[in-house]
Amino acid sequence: MGTLIVIDQPPYGTWAGREALDMAFSLAAFDQPVALLFTGAGVNWLRKSQETTGIGQKSVEKNLSAALIFGVEALYADATACARYGLVPDNMVTGVAMAESSAEVMRQHSHTAFAG
Amino acid sequence: MATISLQNYTLVITGAPYSSQAPQTALSFARAAIAAGHTVDRVFLYGEGVHLASSLSAPPSDEPHWADQWSRFLSENAISGVACIASALRRGLTNDSEQKRYELPANNIREPFIIAGLGEWVEGTMASSRVLYFHGGD
């Protein structure tokens, strides 16, 4: 139940992911159940050791580590997309649950939204 | 026999006019929803969608003027149109009070749109029976 916010766009090259994260934080701030699903190129949000000073943007890694603290219930990553981008638990931020089927995660939520 | 279930909708537009079809699809949808007796609680502009609320867009006269059509529709049906404040300020869309706060040279929100926080969208997810998204196509 609750809302699932899906991030399927890679970090930094587009703002859609940040705006999706804002939606998730906003629901959490109003005590509404919310989880995040990273799929497609969006799984690259979850890579460790993002060093962003050279592109003048804040690292999304820090925003993500705050997600669970601020009340986002879960961070899901699509297992197929992670495999495609060479993401394994060792090179990923902590606290991510692998999902074998994105469709199954969507079915478990009453409301699914992309940011754009 | 099909039962008629009347819904109340929050429509979220994230695609911008002239770079996506989202404002046109959403407007045709909203007109059809109201004609069928459903309610549109609010229209929330998010991300690139906030460009729909600009009072400064001036397309050629032989092209549809989506911002004008949307603002007339909202006024005629007394529907609240809200542009997300964070999305709007990033993209150069502002109202009188934000103009003063950030000491900007002008403001450009088109009536009856207002600028407000994501809480308006959260309220939609809680209060409306359907929340529909109209995204860009890229």
Add this chain to the structure above:
Amino acid sequence: MTEIDTLHILNKAPEHPRSAECLRAIEPGDALLLIESAVLTLATCSELRAGITLYALAPDALARGIAQNAVKASLVDFPAMVELTAQAQKVISW
């Protein structure tokens, strides 16, 4: 009108990654409504899994000259699109 679990509304062209994701996520009992550039899927997609109802938004299909490809899809107008969103248990906009 048949019961719809989730109505998937897709507006992306067939080459967009979200198009493939959407087609993968659809389950028997769901319905797929193609709108905007996604009506081009009528030309590229030969098969949908069994038990999935396919709709395409008529104005978008007509605009793109592809309405005659809609042999496996029902063409719907905006009032019918509204009705689909009202009848479905859930709606996902891709």
